[in-house]
Amino acid sequence: MLTVIGEALVDVVQRSSGVAAHVGGSPLNVAVGLARLDHAVQFIGRFGKDAYGDSIAAHLRASSVMVPLPPDGSPTSVATALIDDDGAASYAFDLTWELPGLAGRLPFMLQGTALLHTGSIATMLEPGAAEVLAAVEHSHPNATISFDPNCRPSIIKDRDYARTQVERFVALADVVKASDEDLEWLYPGVDVLESARRWLRLGGSGGPAIVVVTRGADGPWGVTAAGEAQVEAPKVQVADTVGAGDSFMAALLSGIVDHGLAGAQNRDELHAMPAEVLEGILSHAARAAAITVSRPGANPPTRAELNAVHASETGSSVEGQP
Numbered sequence: 001m002l003t004v005i006g007e008a009l010v011d012v013v014q015r016s017s018g019v020a021a022h023v024g025g026s027p028l029n030v031a032v033g034l035a036r037l038d039h040a041v042q043f044i045g046r047f048g049k050d051a052y053g054d055s056i057a058a059h060l061r062a063s064s065v066m067v068p069l070p071p072d073g074s075p076t077s078v079a080t081a082l083i084d085d086d087g088a089a090s091y092a093f094d095l096t097w098e099l100p101g102l103a104g105r106l107p108f109m110l111q112g113t114a115l116l117h118t119g120s121i122a123t124m125l126e127p128g129a130a131e132v133l134a135a136v137e138h139s140h141p142n143a144t145i146s147f148d149p150n151c152r153p154s155i156i157k158d159r160d161y162a163r164t165q166v167e168r169f170v171a172l173a174d175v176v177k178a179s180d181e182d183l184e185w186l187y188p189g190v191d192v193l194e195s196a197r198r199w200l201r202l203g204g205s206g207g208p209a210i211v212v213v214t215r216g217a218d219g220p221w222g223v224t225a226a227g228e229a230q231v232e233a234p235k236v237q238v239a240d241t242v243g244a245g246d247s248f249m250a251a252l253l254s255g256i257v258d259h260g261l262a263g264a265q266n267r268d269e270l271h272a273m274p275a276e277v278l279e280g281i282l283s284h285a286a287r288a289a290a291i292t293v294s295r296p297g298a299n300p301p302t303r304a305e306l307n308a309v310h311a312s313e314t315g316s317s318v319e320g321q322p
Helices: 028-035 050-062 102-109 129-140 159-172 181-185 192-202 244-258 262-272 274-294 303-314
Strands: 001-007 010-014 016-026 041-042 078-083 090-093 113-120 144-147 175-179 210-214 222-223 226-230
Touching: 001 028, 010 050, 010 129, 016 028, 016 050, 028 050, 102 129, 102 175, 113 129, 113 244, 129 159, 129 222, 129 262, 144 159, 144 244, 144 262, 159 181, 175 181, 175 192, 175 244, 181 192, 181 210, 192 210, 192 222, 210 244, 210 274, 210 303, 222 274, 226 274, 244 274, 274 303
Parallel strands: 001 041, 001 113, 010 078, 113 144, 144 175, 175 210
Antiparallel strands: 010 016, 078 090, 210 222, 222 226
16 A cells, blocks of 8 residues: 555646646645556545535545545635746645644554655645654654655745755655755755755665656656666657646656565665666656646546557557566
């Protein structure tokens, strides 16, 4: 079982051609992405008893994501996304983030979890951020931990607070993914790859095994104790960039699971991952992101779609192992 904990919300997307609403939230998108890649996954988050909340529940059910928490009495969170003529998105948020009583339910809900992923607003905005940290600390002895800061300066404006909070989660994580924009905001004037290398050293031997930086059209780059790897971003016609990083994250984690590296019992092997294995996983994740940016909204690919792209690139009909 894989577990994702974090925010669910509705993206109200404004374009020059009109307005549309899509289910979103970075952790929710990762959960859906993992489920579409044929992994058993549960999503621990919140949404309200309203029309937007109903759409979130339906979206999760449609991708076979398990939802152990029922809707609550607060309004469903909303993000308004403004899409420019180049397809890039900027956001404004109306959020409620808390998971009251979660601590008492953690032993039951996280039983059997081999990998726990979190990030974004859920790890920054109180009171829910403290509850997420408790879930990570509870899971760390048994599960692989993954983290994507997915910084939102329009919500968390205090850079020093954000940096401290991010580094707290990085030190507990086995797999970390950040965008170049995240790192440029967190560490102004510092080369983003050097910031990622420094993250690899946070937490000592219990810290990250892999740190990955997504760089848009420049392609993803990653570092392990064994070396560094980078791949080119596939060339596609961009519809918009909504959910691209989340699709990448889901496929990155899927690659790690497919290699049999999920679970705390595999932590040493994950830390010893050769750079060439990381390169293959990065290629796998970059294909997933490319499919997502080629169509509107946060719409991650299925495993069949990803396999088809892999086969077309390589001329192979082998099932899409990264």
